[in-house]
Amino acid sequence: MALRQPLAPYACDAMRSRGRLHPVSPSPTRSEFQRDRDRIIHSTAFRRLAHKTQVFVPLDGDHFRTRLTHTIEVGQIARALARALRVDEDLAEAVALAHDLGHTPFGHAGEDALEACMKPFGGFDHNAQALRVVTLLERRYADYDGLDLTWETLEGIVKHNGPLAGPKATRKLPRFVAEFDAAYPLELATFASVEAQAAAQADDIAYIGHDIDDGLRAGLFLLEDIAAAVPFIASLLQQIGEKHPGLERGRVIHELVRRVITRFVEDAIATALGRLDRLAPTSAADVRAAGEAMVALSPAMAEAERDIKKFLFANMYRHQKVKAVWERARDAISRLFPAFFETPSLMPPEWAAQALAREGAARAVVVADYIAGMTDRYALGEAKRLFGA
Template identity: 85%
Template sequence: MPLPFGFLLMPSIAGYGGNIGPNFRPFNDWSPTVALRQPLAPYACDATKSRGRLYAVAPSPTRSEFQRDRDRIIHSTAFRRLAHKTQVFVPLDGDHFRTRLTHTIEVGQIARAIARALGVDEDLAEAVALAHDLGHTPFGHAGEEALEACMKPYGGFDHNSQALRVVTLLERRYADYDGLDLTWEALEGIVKHNGPLAGPKALKPPSRYICEFDAGYPLELASFAGVEAQAAALADDIAYIGHDMDDGLRANLFTLEDIAGAVSFVAGLLEEIARKHPGLERGRVIHELVRRVITRFVEDAIRTAQARLEQHSPRSAEEVRGAGEAMVALSAAMRATERDIKRFLFANMYRHERVMGVWTRAEEAISRLFPAFFEQPSLMPAEWATLAAARDGAARAVVVADYIAGMTDRYALGEVKRLFG
């Protein structure tokens, strides 16, 4: 496997080639050349007033800066690899189950729908949605748990932090710099879409890499992200609730009767479908159920966000960031429904013996690859081996983690077979 993306270990900001000085210009110094498709709300992130990029770039005559962010993400190597990374099932379980790529596309669609309804920039919402899983390991959450365990003595591993590494460091596409050189707003969304990472509202402390990057290019870790990134975060939850339900039903991990008995919200939707379509075949019932689940969650999110925005009346994206709570959220009733569905899926899908069997094998694969590469870097491709061999301790561990995190499921399985038979 050729080196999937470049590597630079724990750099200072100068290590990015990003001297924030003569090369840096915020976009409001430039004349807008792209007409927006709809008037933006005053609290939206405005591409013509972006805080800029690490590296100066001439404006595009055909695309806004947030459209360029989206396009750079789509054309990245890490994005293409999502097609062969597991969501819940390994691909061998069937061609119709979700992968990280299909999940990501679905999140992007929902994020755009929410952003459009709220009058904010759809392209930025989509860009954050498309980038949110770039840092995920092979084998889904099982792979991440295994890599977290391996990296625990060396500072840990977090897929959000890894996504930032991918877009600021590990992608090697451009002649002048590493990474994708996304706008400040896109980077903020990738790091903080789930909420602040510092201050009284922090969900969890930031990783070492996020702290070091923030020291040179501040992302205001104690504040919330803009409405667009918040829309992407909630779209992620909505997508995986609906689509994991779909995959679980189609894989016969549980039945319609099982989930209806545990979640009254689902029981009500199934009754609605039965009244409107009596005698409908099971496959179509599942589809009708999932589309209703997603629709009801999206509509609730829009109504709740509109109410919060009206309450706070933010006049700028900065006021959204300082509002003290997320603007995009579910109502109390729908949050309770979300908890009910997640509780059911955890017990009946994520902990199902068939899925756990896959997870156990996935964890074993990562748990064997990491120490092998750490102790004997020459087992990795030459460029990675050179980087790892020149370092020791935590520095070497980060090289190995970057290499493993970039693998697809099938490449990781191939490496296990190559090394261990």
Template identity: 75%
Template sequence: MATLDLPPARRAVYACDPAASRGRLFPEHASPTRTEFQRDRDRIIHSTAFRRLAHKTQVFVPLDGDHFRTRLTHTIEVGQIARALARALALDEDLAEAVALAHDLGHPPFGHAGERALQRCMADHGGFDHNAQALRVVTLLERRYARYDGLDLTFETLEGVVKHNGPLAGPKAARVLPAYVREFDAQFPLGLDTFASAEAQAAAIADDIAYDAHDIDDGLRAGLFTLEDIAAAPFIGVMLDEIAAVYGAIEETRIIHELVRRVITRFVEDVIVQSKKRLALTAPQSAEDVRRAGVAMVAFSPPMAEADRSIKAFLFPRMYRHEKIVGVWTRAEEVISRLFPVYLADPGLMSAEWAELARAEQGRARHVADYIAGMTDRFALGEYRRLFGETVALG
């Protein structure tokens, strides 16, 4: 059967070419209708872990209202921005989207609160890292295919999942290498000492853009801060002045929507201009040249990087450390912290499939962490109620 070969008319020499993929851990026949990266994207979308994102917290638990973002809506937004960047930079849009859609698959319930709780629970058992967990999900925990565990994604998508934020080994490494990443790399080398592809870099910076814009939106809607408050961030203040100059006195909801739209647009346009400058200066002739460039090719300009920092500096105390959010997160951490030792002591309290996996002492803690990390918020709350006879009110 012939390999599908429909390269974009403008694919750059430094873009990843699906027809030249480094392949999969378990080789497969080529699809007659889809490129390798399109297949990756589709496998991610159809996975159980992807569906569960609909009921996992981004910042606000769903009990706070139906209009706040979940992991799924955030992920879809990141995918849209990643595709826009990839298109402008002549990259492979499907690969950028695949990495974006997979980047949060390893997050446990209750957002960063759940991750902190699992990190404490796993401190003596190899630790917990959501990026490493995402790799476990797509290479081990999804059980959809007859021949293998995982989704059997291409090298290019897997390296993007693991190192979209930069190298994980060598002088550029920003964190200690999680055990599972090291183990999988020994079986299927991912080039941990280099940067990921430009497509993965586009997905990573799309995540930053989405976080900034949409946390502003959710924070304003939740009443954690006001437009007057956030105008103190210079980048935001300038745009609010622009909106007032063009539209005058309009209702606050429209101002918020216009602000969010402008934040995304300014960041995306800046990344495109700055990335084109870096690519022109470095002149990579292949995707491998991008990986070995020593610096990210897809990036903010210095002024916009400062704007990004100023937004995060505003949001940290006003949103992520707001007493309302901290109170919810504290209760959410308690749910995870109490579930873990109970399952560890008696794996039979987990579902039958997971109980069987965790019966052996060796590796039990990791199986328990996998089980909890896969839970949705509401399932975790239901398990807490079942095991402890208590209802936790998070909202």
């Protein structure tokens, strides 16, 4: 049994955290990053992930991934990466568990619909929404809104995919992130910690693995189809066939998914260790100031990742069975938003009161917060209540 090694000098140190917006007394039993993880797990938004779509609407079957099972898988892989890289596992897991808290019902179909509704009012971004959830929308404490997470966890939630400002920015800076950063700077022009980068890489690895699994089990494509399109998958299936001739299809799928995840994890670890050795950061600050990400895939595995994503996009996410459900989901969100915006009293009293006290973009944000927090089942129930469909 491998013993846990001391943290590397470039790891985030929970004893030297930059703290919280609302300081609390130290815990005698948990580090600050462990407290963050626990606060996220006990949040309402985290529980709702059990009834939010990953790719398949949960009502379609009990064995497909939900947003919650995806999140748990990301957390497990993030911890594995963090352990191998000798950084704080609890911080990596906290970022992983929080990374999807801002997702709408019905997965990316719901997000696309809400983004279209919010376009005249500043847009919608699920990462920015996750920040809203943990800093504003969760109301569990007597003295403040939000979960009051540490600076390092908030940074990871916002920047796990890369800088949001400066020449290295990976995407447009959402308005709420900019407003929050003005009050509580998160160094948006820098990379996030190794722990947050591990969570981001774990997200990609997890969804590649489980989407192959779900797509095969749903019958959207065959093993032969993905093998023909992705040489990396073909080589793994050949290895499985040579070692286990005549193995039943269900076990072949399990073997394939396990090997896909293992190969990606091992490659990410080896590539990250190589970059860390080359750049030799001596602190978490050095990691943030580096001109590149520390946690990444090798060129060969990055190509395999692109091949898999291209195949899944064409044969799973754009499959007619999936598109038909997503189109109905988009329709539901597209009808709910204007109904609530024009008649806030259709929402529960606490939400209606907030919306009625505001106009224009401010009201639209309240409606978006309400819809984004819905589970798939609740959104379907609201659509049926209001439109009879």
